[in-house]
Amino acid sequence: MDNQHTQDNAGVVQEFGALAPVRIGLPEQTRSQSVRALNRLLAHTMALRDAYKKAHWQTSGANFYELHLLFDKHYEEQVAIMDAIAERIQTLGGVTFALAGDIAGESSIARAPRGRESAPAQLERLAAAHETILLDARPLARAASDAGDDGSNDLIVSQVVRANELQSWFIGEHLARQAEGD
Template sequence: MNKTTDILQDFGSLADVRIGLSAEVRAQSVHALNRLLAHTMAIRDAYKKAHWQTSGAAFYQLHLLFDKHYGEQELIMDTIAERVQTLGGVTFALAGDVADESSIARAPRGRESALAQLERLVTAHETILIEARPLARTAADIGDDGTNDLIVSQVVRANELQSWFIGEHLAAQSKAGNTQ
C-alpha cells in the first residue's frame, strides 16, 4: 500500500468549504490559528508536567491549579483545531509539529522547583498573549469574525486569567522565599 495515497488532504492546503470567506482569508487564518494551536499544545503539556512534578509547601494548591489549567488549555486547543477544520485547513497534531512551530520554551526533563514552574508558565502565557492579540486584530481586519471572536473570547481571556492566577502564586512563592 502506498502511504501517500492514504492522505486525504495535505497540510497547508485548504478544502473547499462554503462559509462565506475567500480562500485567501481562510489560509491566513488557518496559518495563524495553527501557530496558536502549537503554543496551546505546548502550554497544555507544560501544565501537565508541572502537575505531575510539583512539590513543596504549596504542593496541593499547585497540583490542583496546574491540572485545572491543563484541562482549560485542552478545551482551547480543541476549539482552535475545530476552527482550523471549519476554515478548511489541516491542524497540527503531533509533538514534532509543536516543537517546530511554538516558541514556548520546553521544560527540562528533570523536576523543577515550584518557582521555576511558575516562571515558565507565566512566560508561556505572555508569549501566547503577545502573539494572539495582533492575530485577532488581523482576523477582524480581513473579515474573519469567527476567528477574531475565538482568539479574543477564548485564547486571550483564558490566558490572561490563567496568567493572573499563576502570577499570584509566583508572587506568593517569591515573597515566601520558596525555591522548592
C-alpha cells in the same frame, strides 16, 4: 519520492497547508491566513498544555496540593482551547497540527527540562508561556478582524486571550506568594 514518504502519505485525503472548499462566506486567502495563524496558536496551546501536565506531575513543596490542583485545572482548560482552535481550523477548510514534532517546530514556547523544577521555576516558565501566547494572539485577532474573519477573531479574543490572561494572573499571584515566602 522515497518508499517511506509514500507509505507515510498513504491514505492522506488532504495535505497539510491545503484548504478544502467550504462555503462559509470567506475568501480562500482569508481562510488560508487564518488557518496559519490559528495553527501557530494551536502549537503554542499544545506546548502550554504539556507544560501544565508536566508541572502537575512533578510539582513539590509546601504548596504541592494547591499547585497540583491548579496545574491540572489549567491543563484541562488548555485542552478545551485546543479543541476550539482545531475545530475552527477545520471549519475554515484547513488541517490542524497534531504531532509533537510539528508543535516543537512551530511553537516558540521554551521547553522545560526533563528533570523536576522548583515550584517558582515552574511558575516562571508557565507565566512566560502565557505571555508568548498573548503576544502572538492579540495581533492575530486584529488581523482576522481586519480580514473580515469575525469567527476567528471572536475565538482568539473570547477564548485564547481571555483564558490565558486569567490563567496568567493566577500564576502571577502564586509567583508573588512564592516571593513573599508563603
